[in-house]
Amino acid sequence: MAEVPVPLAPERLYRRTDPAALDFADTSGMARLPGLIHQPRAREAIGFGTCVGQAGFNIFAIGDAADRVRESVRLMLDEAALTRPGPPDWVYVDNFVDPRRPRALSLPAGRAPGFQKAVHDLIAELKAALPAVFESEDYQKRRAAVQQGIQAKGQAVFAALNEKAQEKGVAILRTPAGFTLAPVRDGKIVPPADFNAWLRDEQHAAQQAIESLEKDLEDTLRGMSRLEKETRDATQALERDTARFAMEHTVRQVKAAYEDLPGVLAHIDAMAADLLENIQLFVARQEAAADPAAIARLDSALERYEINVVVSQFDHGSDAPVVEELNPTLSNLVGRVEYLQSQGALVTNFGMIKAGALHRANGGTLLLDARALLSEPYSWSALKRALTRGEIVIEDVTRFVGLTATVSLEPDPIPLNIKIVLFGDRNLYYLLSSADPDLARHFKVLADFDDECERGVENEMMLARIIGGIAYAEGLKPLDRDAVGRAIEHAARLAEDQTRLTLRVDLLRDLLTEVSHWAGVAGRAVATRDDVEHAIAQQIARASRIRDRGREMILRDIALIDTSGARVGQINGLSVMSLGGFAFGKPSRITCGVRPGAGRIVDIEREVELGGPLHSKGVLILSGYLAGRYGQDTPISLNASLVFEQSYGGVDGDSASSTELYALLSAISEIPLRQDIAVTGSVNQHGIVQAIGGANDKIEGYFDICAARGLTGTQGVMIPASNAQHLMLRADVVAACAAGKFAIWPIETIDQGMALLTGHPMSERGPDGGWPEGSVNRAVAARLKKFLQVIKDAGGRPDELPRAAKP
Amino acid sequence: MSAPGFRRLILELGVGATGPSSPREAAAFAKSLGLELLAVFVEDEALLHASALPFSREIDPVTHRWRPLEPERLENEMRAAAAWARERFSTAAKEAGIPETFEIRRGDPGPLAAGLCVETDIVAVSPSRIGGATHGFQRLTATAQGSPAAVLWLPPNAAPRRGPIVAAAADAADPCIAAARQIAERIGEVLAVAMPRGGDYPVAGVSAEELAGALNDAGERMIALSRTGPFGEVAAELSARRGVPVLVLE
Structure with missing residues (x-):
């Protein structure tokens, strides 16, 4: 016969930290622990992933909280980066042959800004020097000589033509749009009236002379066009020669610093050649000096010679970069080409190419929040494309959606050598891995972070150092030993386990921040245990409006929960509500009704689609329990209905299945259940009570109702015995238990629970196969027998009775 | 003034x-x-x-x-x-x-x-x-x-510049010298006097080429000469060759 269980001793309700195990007075000066703490599996995975250089060995780090994973990974990657060489710098330069395709140049780490400055200075120097050269007496003389020589030819030709025309009595006249020929006499153009008065032969001769001179004039003008071109060519050649000579020394000086970089030297040569082709950009500066708009246009044209440093290690030392992109839009990831509006058009050039995270992290490591990455259109696909190609191609998002209405650039792709580390929660990883086969191709290394660790002296000390390190790093007030002890206990509560500690550093950091605040309010330089308690209480208080409203409904008897007396087929169940990261226990009345029937138990929650599958499973297990215990020799001839009273939301989980079984047995046996006890625990078909989650919240939820009504000394909570190790209850609950005003009973079997709830033993079958007098089992069996008889009296078989509803 | x-x-x-x-x-x-x-x-x-x-x-x-x-x-x-x-x-x-x-x-x-x-x-x-x-x-x-x-003969595409005012004189009594001096004083330049053949000129006068060569690297801002002197016929060509204005005085 199962004995009535004994309440748990107060020391089993909460495990305090042993202050003697903490070898410090307070956390002042306690440095942050380096690297990953107590994450051997994840550490090994990340170490492996960062060492393997082959494609696809990128890392997906998962854990309970993405933020904690991110921080931990970052610490380790920063350490690893110290041992890896820095990647090269990258610049974009004008492709002087095809400006739409800017060229990418690589320079050794940190040298790009110097190159940029050298070229900028070169252009600035040429802007000052070349106009001076072209204004010099020497140049002017040479140009005048070149032009004069050619122009003199033209003048001579035209003068000869003029002389020939004069000999023939014809004059060359300038019209507004060209030239014409007309007869001349006595040095004057012959007026039409005079010409008409001439003899026909004279007129004919004049016309013939003009016709023949027209041909000469045409030839002369053609010759003049050639001379014009000859003049331009000669002038340009002179300009180029002059400029080449003027530039030679300066350009050579710039090249001298990059003799080890053939690509850079080739660019400088190309730039110098282009400068000579466009020397007017410098020459015209003097003429445009008084016109700011013209100078701006010339300066704008000279921007083609500048260097766009896309990424440089100049400011980052010689270590491999570790970059985190918090907003991985497509353009933030692969870079973008920006535009300027100019007279209604969008214009761009290589100088408006902006680096993305892939550029900045190239040669190192890029951390990305998987959820943020997947939330951005095109980013995940673009990342995969970059990894597949092994190069960064700047992609314009407007092209994807067909919005591009302007000519854009196609910059040279930049070779990609990078380690990508995605971090996120486990569910996301599992979802993505099932939906996208490319994940396994590109992220071969899984770093799975443990969320908890064993609680022992060593790990308590480890956590104490984490706490001290956080306080130090965040500039918070140090904590004394007791305060640290309380924070460790809170870590166990967060782990929902006396024997484990959470590794959710993010939650501890939040707590410590509040602790520091409250210590400051209290005027303490070092935070104490009271500050920790206060901070925890404040955290709860801020989030507990819904919980308090629920309690108020119960205390005002709007939500019906009895905390005294006994009822048939009625019991106090316990559930946990989790809202916005705050969880609390909520008592619920569960009732059961029975009648003769075909042996089915109706889950009303399920019928109205408020019950989840796990809850339905728990209810169905009850049928198995009944059949196993009472249906061995006779059919189970009842229908039962179970309901969470006043429950208007969804119910899931099987943690109420033992509770429902108690209500069912009470309803069948008509033996009342104590209402001063609340129950939680799942049950299997053999009546063994099994562990559930949220035991602490559930106990505290019921305790608060009882305490508000006044503790009677008989009240308490039945929990699965296997949950006793998870208890980290509030101090007031523990104190009430220690004072005998409240009790926590560890329950192993339904028999134990029924004995406690009814005061009647369940009992084993006697030698005659029957149940002992006064036992719950006997009462259940007798009632079932009655139901069977009712059915038989009605002339039917139990399995032929109409069903109330399908399960 | x-x-x-x-x-x-x-x-x-x-x-x-x-x-x-x-x-x-x-x-x-x-x-x-x-x-x-x-x-x-x-x-x-x-x-x-x-x-x-x-x-x-x-x-x-x-x-x-x-x-x-x-x-x-x-x-x-x-x-x-x-x-x-x-x-x-x-x-x-x-x-x-x-x-x-x-x-x-x-x-x-x-x-x-x-x-x-x-x-x-x-x-x-x-x-x-x-x-x-x-x-x-x-x-x-x-x-x-x-x-x-x-x-005043203006050359095509001349760039403004500073320099002496050159009087291309037939001899020391050439009135263009006085005019050039006044112009030089007025615009803050110095006066330079050029007499290519020291007063010994052929009847046909001096060619623009010769006169331009005689000025050599004077770096002048303007040339003044007398219309009736030996250079009166070459002003246009001289202006083009030297790239500076040439003022032909009565």
Whole structure:
């Protein structure tokens, strides 16, 4: 016969930290622990992933909280980066042959800004020097000589033509749009009236002379066009020669610093050649000096010679970069080409190419929040494309959606050598891995972070150092030993386990921040245990409006929960509500009704689609329990209905299945259940009570109702015995238990629970196969027998009775 | 106060100032000497006569295509040319910061210009390579040379610069020296006197090439010479060769 269980001793309700195990007075000066703490599996995975250089060995780090994973990974990657060489710098330069395709140049780490400055200075120097050269007496003389020589030819030709025309009595006249020929006499153009008065032969001769001179004039003008071109060519050649000579020394000086970089030297040569082709950009500066708009246009044209440093290690030392992109839009990831509006058009050039995270992290490591990455259109696909190609191609998002209405650039792709580390929660990883086969191709290394660790002296000390390190790093007030002890206990509560500690550093950091605040309010330089308690209480208080409203409904008897007396087929169940990261226990009345029937138990929650599958499973297990215990020799001839009273939301989980079984047995046996006890625990078909989650919240939820009504000394909570190790209850609950005003009973079997709830033993079958007098089992069996008889009296078989509803 | 006794610069814009930068150079010159600036656009009457001849046609110097020279169209194009010349001239005067006067007249450019000129005037002319040989330009320059005014030859595409005022003198008594001195003092430059052959000149005078070579690397800002001296016939060519204005004095 199962004995009535004994309440748990107060020391089993909460495990305090042993202050003697903490070898410090307070956390002042306690440095942050380096690297990953107590994450051997994840550490090994990340170490492996960062060492393997082959494609696809990128890392997906998962854990309970993405933020904690991110921080931990970052610490380790920063350490690893110290041992890896820095990647090269990258610049974009004008492709002087095809400006739409800017060229990418690589320079050794940190040298790009110097190159940029050298070229900028070169252009600035040429802007000052070349106009001076072209204004010099020497140049002017040479140009005048070149032009004069050619122009003199033209003048001579035209003068000869003029002389020939004069000999023939014809004059060359300038019209507004060209030239014409007309007869001349006595040095004057012959007026039409005079010409008409001439003899026909004279007129004919004049016309013939003009016709023949027209041909000469045409030839002369053609010759003049050639001379014009000859003049331009000669002038340009002179300009180029002059400029080449003027530039030679300066350009050579710039090249001298990059003799080890053939690509850079080739660019400088190309730039110098282009400068000579466009020397007017410098020459015209003097003429445009008084016109700011013209100078701006010339300066704008000279921007083609500048260097766009896309990424440089100049400011980052010689270590491999570790970059985190918090907003991985497509353009933030692969870079973008920006535009300027100019007279209604969008214009761009290589100088408006902006680096993305892939550029900045190239040669190192890029951390990305998987959820943020997947939330951005095109980013995940673009990342995969970059990894597949092994190069960064700047992609314009407007092209994807067909919005591009302007000519854009196609910059040279930049070779990609990078380690990508995605971090996120486990569910996301599992979802993505099932939906996208490319994940396994590109992220071969899984770093799975443990969320908890064993609680022992060593790990308590480890956590104490984490706490001290956080306080130090965040500039918070140090904590004394007791305060640290309380924070460790809170870590166990967060782990929902006396024997484990959470590794959710993010939650501890939040707590410590509040602790520091409250210590400051209290005027303490070092935070104490009271500050920790206060901070925890404040955290709860801020989030507990819904919980308090629920309690108020119960205390005002709007939500019906009895905390005294006994009822048939009625019991106090316990559930946990989790809202916005705050969880609390909520008592619920569960009732059961029975009648003769075909042996089915109706889950009303399920019928109205408020019950989840796990809850339905728990209810169905009850049928198995009944059949196993009472249906061995006779059919189970009842229908039962179970309901969470006043429950208007969804119910899931099987943690109420033992509770429902108690209500069912009470309803069948008509033996009342104590209402001063609340129950939680799942049950299997053999009546063994099994562990559930949220035991602490559930106990505290019921305790608060009882305490508000006044503790009677008989009240308490039945929990699965296997949950006793998870208890980290509030101090007031523990104190009430220690004072005998409240009790926590560890329950192993339904028999134990029924004995406690009814005061009647369940009992084993006697030698005659029957149940002992006064036992719950006997009462259940007798009632079932009655139901069977009712059915038989009605002339039917139990399995032929109409069903109330399908399960 | 103007120097040397000049009061006005006259720029003929119809046939006389064909160089693209001549209005600006003329305005700068006028400002430096404190002269009034008058621009005259002469609608060449001879051209209008020529257009009335039945066989007259004109050639476009760019496309080398011929088309009939129609009087009505010619009138329109002359008005357009005058408007454009006025705009160029006005812009140049504003840049120089001097007041300007612009007139449009119709007639023979030579007599018209001669009728305008007095001793205290300077007539600025700027031949282009091909415009210099045209009937109108030759009429203008011939008349200007014969007028009491001085003639200023402006080179095509000259860049403004500082330097001495060179008097290309036949001898020490050449009046161009005094005029050049006054101009140099007025504009803050030094005077340089060049006498290429020391007064021993052939009857035919000295060629522009020789004179330009004699000036060598003087770096002059302007050359002044006497119309009646041995260099009077080479002013236009000298201006083009040296790339500076040449002032031919009566």
